[in-house]
Amino acid sequence: MKKLLLGNEAVARGLYEAGVRVASSYPGTPSTEITEAAAKYAEIYCEWAPNEKVAAEVASGAAIGGARSFCAMKHVGLNVAADPLFTMSYIGVNAGMVLAVADDPGMHSSQNEQDSRHYARAAKLPMLEPADSKECKEFTKLAYELSEEFDTPVILRLCTRVAHSRSIVEEEDWMERDLKPYEKAPAKNVMLPAFAKGKHPKVEERLLKLSQWAETSGINRVEDNGAPISVVTSGISYQYVKEAMGDRVNYLKLGMVYPLPEKLLLDFGKKASTLYVVEELDSFLEDQLKAMGITVVGKEKFPRCGELSQKLVRKILCGEEAKSLSLDASLPVRPPAMCCGCPHRGVFYALKKEKVMVSGDIGCYTLGASAPLEAMDTCICMGASVSALHGFNKARGETGSEQRSAAVIGDSTFIHSGVTSLIDIAYNHSNSVVIVLDNSITGMTGHQQNPTTGYNIKGDPAVSVDLEALCRAVGIRRVRVVDPYDLKAVTAALREELAAQEPSVIISRRPCVLLKYVKHSPPLSVREESCIGCKACLGLGCPAISLRDNKAWIDPTQCVGCGVCSSLCPKKAIG
Amino acid sequence: MNQVTSVLIAGVGGQGTLLASRILGYAMMQEGYDVKVSEVHGMSQRGGSVVTYVRFGNEVHSPIIETGEADVLLAFEQLEAARFLPYLKPGAALVANTQKIDPMPVVTGTAQYPQGLFESIEKLGIRVTAVDALSLAEEAGSSKAVNVVLIGAMARQMSFPKEIWLDALKHCVQEKFLELNQKAFQLGWEA
Incomplete structure (x- = not known):
């Protein structure tokens, strides 16, 4: 049957047709839909792992255990997963293992533009690169054959325009694959120096054989x-x-x-x-x-x-160039913004008002860096908000930085790699304030479940991490929860924790406003006779509020009635 | 010669441009064309400018559309129509929603929403079909059906039978919203 599939969906179809049994991934644009689509096949066990390193290790274990296995990640995720990958190159596989990495040239949704092809060379692994959805499926299946024939993990490299483009794919049947037998083989699977020394020459030999195969395979x-x-x-x-x-x-x-x-x-x-x-x-x-x-x-x-x-x-x-039209008008830009009713907004508003240095992280809330909130000082990579704040305070503690700085990190990102950083804050002691923006979902990549949400990738109930208990267990004594719609409570918590002489965690808890189960309140409106046009509410950067004839106006089709703006109005004109 | 038609769909994150591109892509695949649809996911979906490319023909290689290459611009919002105008070939067609959504610089008062955009675009030799898709979508039963109203308005200008669009709609839309969307498509078709 012919279908118009995303490159990512075509990879998932390839996994199904290749008889893959285990897939573990961490979401990351532009790779997320591979595992989402794979989870729809009952024949493939799929999971969201806490991070890419865990995902790659789960896939490694499954491949050693005799099941064709898979993990997917965005380019920066491969940095996280690089550790197991480099040694899996030595170990090889029992059943086939494929790792898909999706690069983001042009940085549509990423913090850098790294070229993941270098990993293939560095880890001495074969890398296939499909050019459309049809090849996404074909190359995925071929990757498993190569993996088993040459005893190697295989990297499948996509980019945004392949991963997120639809083209026509002919679907084929599922190939049932029996679990391969598992036999204890320490010289193959235990990478002690003595065994690894035996393996390295085999890896070099494998590369030569692969380049021989590449001469005539037809893939080139x-x-x-x-x-x-x-x-x-x-x-x-x-x-x-x-x-x-x-x-x-x-x-x-x-x-x-x-x-x-x-x-x-x-x-x-x-x-x-x-x-x-x-x-x-x-x-x-x-x-x-x-x-x-x-x-x-x-x-x-x-x-x-x-x-x-x-x-x-x-x-x-x-030297040819098509002519293009242009309008003789300057057009206001339309950058992405936090949604109306976004629970992150109130926290960033308070951080800005309190003039706090904000160590930021990766997620929807990175938009807190944009005007008018502009409440983010740094953003490096997943988890870095917490550890970089600790470093910042170790560098500048003597200037009183601990009383004027905070880290912000989402629930999924905190689990991904923020928790190890928090352990550093507790263990090596800085009076740092960490704000966990817990919106009960992995937001930016399009609502994936994570270990804090209580559901798994299939939407079935799962164990959920108790964030407060986790923070206390690593040695943080001051842990408190605030509702980000309550600006007064957020500000008060922030002031108290900044003043505290020990590390603390503020959990800002409210589910993402786009989640289906979240009930919206009726839209608010501005009493025109009371509004003095002071623009205090505009400082929130809520897309629903604008100025009309020098009075605030709330778009009723956008407002979800969160009420954060009304708490800012000096004339109580919003209700 | 390999004839490829390029349709650029532009709007504001959350307006449903992806569904529109899927309906168009599916319809063209059923008509026997090679099709590529390029989508945008991730950060730019959060209320920013979004653009989707649909290309169909005997054989389509690139999934993207560059400036000066689009045959049709289907715009979900006035300012976005103007923003993506440079992507049109000279003499191409614009099908646009008359709706205005203030971008952040207008919301915060640092910029004005430009006036008379469609008039300026027409002066450049572009055929403009302006549709009040929001009102028609509300008439059909939901403001969310703006995308399907616009697909209806664009479909009317293309030389394919109506049935292929209704079939694509059936394939791409959840069953519980099908009736609403069929109505939205019809209102767009007649607009």
């Missing part, structure tokens, strides 16, 4: 159009070149971007008068081709930053 495909110009490319970049150049160039489309087929590349390069390498982000292919002694044109023409496109390729290769 030559399209000879008899043109003088030739292009080596892969993944989404292939689509852009194909769109821009059609039959005007010859192609070597690499389906496997590591290890590379040297002979195939040398032969292809010899026939070209000019050989281009077209790849997004780093000069990953280009550097390897140059090391083979092949003369190529790459990053001196193509950018290292941001996404490519057919337009950019056409401009660079042919």
